[in-house]
Amino acid sequence: MNRAAFPGRPRPVTQEDVARAVGVSRTLVSFAFRGAPGVSADMRQTILDAAKQLGYRHNAAAADLASKRASAIGLFLLDLRNEVYADIFQGVREAVGEARNRLILSVSQSTGEIDRGSVDSLIEARVGIIIAATLLDSDARVRELAASVPIVNVTRRVAGVDSVYSDDWAGARAATQHLLGLGHTRIAHVTATQYEGHEGRRRSYIATMENAGLAPEVVIADDYTQQAAERAATVLLNGTDRPTAVFAHNDEMALGLREAGYAAGLSVPEDLSIVGYDNSRIAQLHGIDLTSVDMQARELGRGAGAAALNRLATPDTPVVDRCTEPRLIVRNSTARP
Amino acid sequence: MNRAAFPGRPRPVTQEDVARAVGVSRTLVSFAFRGAPGVSADMRQTILDAAKQLGYRHNAAAADLASKRASAIGLFLLDLRNEVYADIFQGVREAVGEARNRLILSVSQSTGEIDRGSVDSLIEARVGIIIAATLLDSDARVRELAASVPIVNVTRRVAGVDSVYSDDWAGARAATQHLLGLGHTRIAHVTATQYEGHEGRRRSYIATMENAGLAPEVVIADDYTQQAAERAATVLLNGTDRPTAVFAHNDEMALGLREAGYAAGLSVPEDLSIVGYDNSRIAQLHGIDLTSVDMQARELGRGAGAAALNRLATPDTPVVDRCTEPRLIVRNSTARP
DNA sequence: GTGAAAGCGCTAACAT
DNA sequence: ATGTTAGCGCTTTCAC
Numbered sequence: 218m219n220r221a222a223f224p225g226r227p228r229p230v231t232q233e234d235v236a237r238a239v240g241v242s243r244t245l246v247s248f249a250f251r252g253a254p255g256v257s258a259d260m261r262q263t264i265l266d267a268a269k270q271l272g273y274r275h276n277a278a279a280a281d282l283a284s285k286r287a288s289a290i291g292l293f294l295l296d297l298r299n300e301v302y303a304d305i306f307q308g309v310r311e312a313v314g315e316a317r318n319r320l321i322l323s324v325s326q327s328t329g330e331i332d333r334g335s336v337d338s339l340i341e342a343r344v345g346i347i348i349a350a351t352l353l354d355s356d357a358r359v360r361e362l363a364a365s366v367p368i369v370n371v372t373r374r375v376a377g378v379d380s381v382y383s384d385d386w387a388g389a390r391a392a393t394q395h396l397l398g399l400g401h402t403r404i405a406h407v408t409a410t411q412y413e414g415h416e417g418r419r420r421s422y423i424a425t426m427e428n429a430g431l432a433p434e435v436v437i438a439d440d441y442t443q444q445a446a447e448r449a450a451t452v453l454l455n456g457t458d459r460p461t462a463v464f465a466h467n468d469e470m471a472l473g474l475r476e477a478g479y480a481a482g483l484s485v486p487e488d489l490s491i492v493g494y495d496n497s498r499i500a501q502l503h504g505i506d507l508t509s510v511d512m513q514a515r516e517l518g519r520g521a522g523a524a525a526l527n528r529l530a531t532p533d534t535p536v537v538d539r540c541t542e543p544r545l546i547v548r549n550s551t552a553r554p
Numbered sequence: 555m556n557r558a559a560f561p562g563r564p565r566p567v568t569q570e571d572v573a574r575a576v577g578v579s580r581t582l583v584s585f586a587f588r589g590a591p592g593v594s595a596d597m598r599q600t601i602l603d604a605a606k607q608l609g610y611r612h613n614a615a616a617a618d619l620a621s622k623r624a625s626a627i628g629l630f631l632l633d634l635r636n637e638v639y640a641d642i643f644q645g646v647r648e649a650v651g652e653a654r655n656r657l658i659l660s661v662s663q664s665t666g667e668i669d670r671g672s673v674d675s676l677i678e679a680r681v682g683i684i685i686a687a688t689l690l691d692s693d694a695r696v697r698e699l700a701a702s703v704p705i706v707n708v709t710r711r712v713a714g715v716d717s718v719y720s721d722d723w724a725g726a727r728a729a730t731q732h733l734l735g736l737g738h739t740r741i742a743h744v745t746a747t748q749y750e751g752h753e754g755r756r757r758s759y760i761a762t763m764e765n766a767g768l769a770p771e772v773v774i775a776d777d778y779t780q781q782a783a784e785r786a787a788t789v790l791l792n793g794t795d796r797p798t799a800v801f802a803h804n805d806e807m808a809l810g811l812r813e814a815g816y817a818a819g820l821s822v823p824e825d826l827s828i829v830g831y832d833n834s835r836i837a838q839l840h841g842i843d844l845t846s847v848d849m850q851a852r853e854l855g856r857g858a859g860a861a862a863l864n865r866l867a868t869p870d871t872p873v874v875d876r877c878t879e880p881r882l883i884v885r886n887s888t889a890r891p
Numbered sequence: 892g893t894g895a896a897a898g899c900g901c902t903a904a905c906a907t
Numbered sequence: 908a909t910g911t912t913a914g915c916g917c918t919t920t921c922a923c
Binding site: 232233248251275278282 | 915918919
Binding site: 278282297298302303306321341342499504 | 611634643812842
């Protein structure tokens with residue numbers, strides 16, 4: 218029986234073992250671990266020492282089961298290849314601190330479409346809350362999901378649900394105006410699937426163009442990846458009447474545009490100015506030097522982590538709606554037309 | 555009580571609820587879900603339908619607890635900012651398929667030092683096996699760890715423990731010989747902490763240099779990141795007697811070298827040839843164009859995932875030791891001195 | 892300050 | 908083919 222379950226490995230040490238070793242009841246051991254009142258300081262120390270010595274490890278799953286709680290924090294990441302999600306993760310981890318070991322990661326399977334599967338895996342893991350970066354879904358569906366498990370949105374705002382995000386409207390306006398200021402008039406915007414909360418940048422771009430009396434030109438790629446942008450761009454850049462500047466939804470897409478541009482024989486920024494979004498590490502490399510909008514993803518992650526912890530502790534806390542200001546970083550991928 | 559646990563949320567549906575709804579015992583429901591023999595096809599379907607309709611979700615943690623098994627697969631990743639780990643993750647996920655929802659990610663907290671914390675969190679999550687990419691620890695400690703929980707090493711070989719890796723010796727030799735073939739004689743190698751299983755590239759570089767009658771020059775950075783390489787390189791590249799070529803342990807470090815080079819006023823490849831390792835997406839970008847060794851990380855991930863699944867199913871399987879051949883991809887970061 | 896007993900959602904003998 | 912029973916490791920009343 219045990220042999221099949223843990224072949225050649227020792228049976229895990231339980232609180233029962235610790236209790237027996239110290240000569241007390243299991244209850245006391247349980248109390249001691251949670252620092253619950255009703256156990257003397259001496260006893261507590263004795264128990265902790267014995268546990269450590271025996272190699273005891275707390276079984277969080279069993280604890281959650283028994284207490285009907287859900288202490289784990291789920292973190293949903295859209296795309297591991299986009300470094301901005303690594304930044305968010307880093308921030309979240311910094312914020313959750315002690316609860317770090319209860320952080321369960323889930324990465325989207327499909328960057329292009331709605332991905333309930335990855336979120337479901339989090340729900341099935343019985344997390345108490347989900348930090349989502351970024352849900353490709355309508356506000357309505359996010360709210361619906363939030364009815365079954367608390368959600369904290371990062372880099373996106375959904376009314377009525379905890380949201381920690383950056384002012385996309387301001388960021389996109391700064392990006393577009395930068396291009397406008399350089400004298401560009403044919404400025405395209407490349408993005409992907411459109412959902413409320415993902416369309417801020419696009420809408421802001423359109424408004425800014427129209428305010429300047431210019432015609433916006435939006436290209437919708439299959440998803441937010443470099444590859445998708447590359448595919449979408451080949452058409453855009455090969456026409457005779459191509460734009461002289463492109464504002465991309467994120468740095469990944471900007472890189473795709475850049476690759477497509479060079480493939481079409483265009484130089485950046487001489488023939489084509491490109492602005493990205495995220496100010497990722499790649500954008501900063503010599504030879505890439507991408508003008509980009511910095512939304513400080515790590516800081517957003519920290520905010521989301523803190524919000525999650527807070528809601529877990531006090532579920533009735535008012536809905537968090539935290540917006541930070543992005544910053545345009547001008548580099549060498551943009552120039553006069 | 556329940557209110558505090560699931561404030562404003564419905565109590566999760568259990569097998570008991572499903573059993574009651576269908577009018578059978580809980581046991582039968584449990585059997586039906588696992589496709590265990592002893593339940594008629596009709597009954598099974600009835601139960602499954604009812605479960606779906608009620609919104610039942612299997613509680614894997616409770617199941618593991620009851621069956622004294624550990625069905626979850628832990629995946630330890632050294633660094634989320636290094637895209638090679640995203641590739642490995644992708645491969646692992648492809649391989650585990652159905653078990654995808656039982657995949658628990660853990661990311662190292664410290665890229666420079668031994669990180670038992672992240673591995674511990676996996677053990678505390680009661681995973682049945684850990685796929686490790688990459689453990690910064692001695693072979694002895696990895697074996698020690700493998701005594702308490704099965705380990706599958708990826709991109710590293712530890713004798714006696716499942717290992718899926720690429721032939722670092724061949725890769726490093728190809729890289730060094732490429733530089734040698736171009737006519738370089740002063741070739742440095744930049745790497746980080748040295749452990750058995752991480753030193754293959756370094757050793758191979760040294761051997762190849764010595765075979766060519768040249769003096770090897772190894773620089774040890776704090777860790778395997780771009781930043782660490784950048785710091786380490788400033789000294790290396792600012793001397794008057796600087797190398798004309800550098801072979802880096804990975805692409806991240808190659809990028810750091812590259813940045814440091816440009817900061818020191820050197821051009822790549824005119825003044826400095828650079829070879830990386832991993833053939834990451836960044837290496838392929840126009841303007842980066844990094845010569846690099848491709849170890850096909852995704853394929854390694856697939857192999858590791860399959861090995862993990864296999865060991866979970868049949869613990870007595872012989873130790874896996876799978877080595878694949880890397881390939882040197884020559885690009886524009888290397889030239890004659 | 893300490894312990895006995897019940898139960899969380901599930902599985903797995905062992906009946907029937 | 909279906910049900911009974913006894914746990915898994917832990918928390919949590921409630922009594923001593």
